[in-house]
């Protein structure tokens with residue numbers, strides 16, 4: 001693995017190896033040292049969890065990391081992302097972690113940059129968020145061990161969510177057969193094979209082993225996608241009542257940031273079945289696993 005751009009670039013074996021390595025780093029605190037590596041992070045969109053967990057992961061592996069403050073960088077003087085990265089590469093950076101609203105930008109960057117380097121896509125538009133999908137899979141593995149027999153329900157704004165897109169890809173590769181995508185009709189995606197698309201939340205959540213709740217991507221909604229949020233909250237917010245439809249030992253996940261009371265009630269977010277903060281914790285170890293794996297190629 002030279003770059004991490006999209007989950008579909010990975011095989012089941014590569015994904016399982018990353019999950020194993022994330023679990024190992026979490027359990028045993030004897031971590032490799034990648035002290036000769038220099039990593040720069042360029043976030044053109046907001047982030048808390050992804051950015052900070054990559055920072056911490058790099059620190060634990062002794063990678064020198066510089067977080068480029070895009071808001072005060074030469075981007076504001078008209079410099080392209082490619083030129084910015086080539087300049088950083090000239091200074092000696094060999095890892096780049098990039099979040100940008102433009103889809104396919106990571107692919108463009110790896111095709112147009114020269115020399116040896118590793119690029120990690122930390123979120124590209126509504127298309128991909130591979131490190132999130134890997135930490136989500138690690139979390140499901142932690143609680144459920146075997147993927148194939150699980151019923152997994154993804155609830156919310158499927159259409160605009162890069163988290164959903166990458167998660168559906170990883171779960172499909174890992175052999176999940178019962179994948180339910182629950183959302184109001186206008187936020188559905190019907191172009192994804194082997195998923196059950198429904199606007200019926202009771203049907204979708206019934207007997208689920210894992211529920212992944214999504215944030216409404218307000219910043220990505222086009223005019224025709226805007227729905228009545230009060231109505232959404234009434235019908236689709238994950239409440240304790242709706243959670244009872246799932247298996248008793250179902251886990252509740254959310255990539256964050258959560259909007260309490262809108263897509264998930266506070267009672268559910270804070271209940272014993274919620275593993276939302278465990279996802280955040282796993283994010284640090286999975287990102288260590290990613291950096292470490294890239295260093296080997």
Ligand code: ASP
Pocket residue numbers: 123129162163214215255256257
């Ligand atoms: N933090 C995730 C992302 O960057 C989820 C979200 O913002 O809703 O896509």
